[in-house]
Amino acid sequence: DQSPFGGDFAAAGAVPRIQFQDVVKRFGETTVLNNLNFAVGRGERVTLIGPSGSGKTTILRLLMTLEHLTDGYIWVDGDPLTHANQDGKRVELKPKQVARVRKRIGMVFQQFNLFPNMSVVENIIEAPIHVLGHSSDQARQTALSLLERVGLSHRAEAHPSELSGGQQQRVAIARALAMDPEILLLDEVTSALDPELVGDVLAVLKDVAASTDITMLIVTHEMQFAQDVSDRVMMFDAGRVIEEGHPDKIFSDPENERTQKFLQAVL
Numbered sequence: 360d361q362s363p364f365g366g367d368f369a370a371a372g373a374v375p376r377i378q379f380q381d382v383v384k385r386f387g388e389t390t391v392l393n394n395l396n397f398a399v400g401r402g403e404r405v406t407l408i409g410p411s412g413s414g415k416t417t418i419l420r421l422l423m424t425l426e427h428l429t430d431g432y433i434w435v436d437g438d439p440l441t442h443a444n445q446d447g448k449r450v451e452l453k454p455k456q457v458a459r460v461r462k463r464i465g466m467v468f469q470q471f472n473l474f475p476n477m478s479v480v481e482n483i484i485e486a487p488i489h490v491l492g493h494s495s496d497q498a499r500q501t502a503l504s505l506l507e508r509v510g511l512s513h514r515a516e517a518h519p520s521e522l523s524g525g526q527q528q529r530v531a532i533a534r535a536l537a538m539d540p541e542i543l544l545l546d547e548v549t550s551a552l553d554p555e556l557v558g559d560v561l562a563v564l565k566d567v568a569a570s571t572d573i574t575m576l577i578v579t580h581e582m583q584f585a586q587d588v589s590d591r592v593m594m595f596d597a598g599r600v601i602e603e604g605h606p607d608k609i610f611s612d613p614e615n616e617r618t619q620k621f622l623q624a625v626l
């Protein structure tokens with residue numbers, strides 16, 4: 360494995376869970392991320408805030424390999440996600456190498472993205488069986504205990520269309536957890552929900568945060584939730600981190616004028 364970190368550093372366990380190094384992402388002429396550098400530690404919960412279009416979702420999609428970066432490196436536990444450096448050249452990773460890293464990451468989307476033709480439990484067992492090679496019995500057992508955890512044991516055989524948006528989102532969370540991810544990416548997971556359904560979904564996520572050591576990268580407009588679960592908040596503007604810190608500090612006493620304006624508008 361290629362690692363940008365020295366051996367001693369790696370041996371000391373100090374390799375970040377996630378590292379963006381000089382990441383550039385362009386869509387055509389539009390530069391969305393311009394030399395972005397940041398790291399997220401193991402078990403850390405980091406919330407990305409900032410105006411619409413500042414590149415937050417793109418960061419999550421790059422980690423999911425739903426987008427490909429234009430330049431720079433992304434590392435997960437010191438393993439490159441898309442490219443490696445060999446003899447001073449950038450080398451594309453083989454699909455198998457990417458899949459190995461990608462398997463450690465789960466994502467929950469704004470629009471749930473459940474398979475509509477499958478039952479709730481089938482949605483959850485699909486990837487554990489086909490990607491992790493779990494037996495059907497084992498996958499089903501895990502799925503049922505996860506459904507209990509998100510309060511939906513009684514809907515295991517329902518189809519997504521029979522569920523409320525909040526219930527579908529809780530299934531999507533269970534589906535992500537069924538892969539036993541080291542990293543969980545949450546992309547505005549309550550933005551598509553009716554207001555009365557938001558609380559149940561956030562309660563499930565708070566429980567996940569409190570009862571696991573999964574590293575979480577969160578894009579949300581729910582500032583109270585961000586304050587409750589985050590160790591760190593990063594404020595983005597035009598593809599750059601313009602301010603970061605503990606949520607107590609960022610939300611109550613931001614230093615950057617653009618952060619102040621943004622929070623005044625959303626709080």
Ligand code: ADP
Pocket residue numbers: 386389391409410411412413414415416417418
């Ligand atoms: P945020 O999550 O902060 O709202 P995004 O990461 O969604 O920001 O988007 C950042 C910028 O990238 C926006 O200007 C958006 O229009 C642009 N963008 C995102 N995805 C694409 C795409 N597939 N093609 C072209 N432009 C895109």
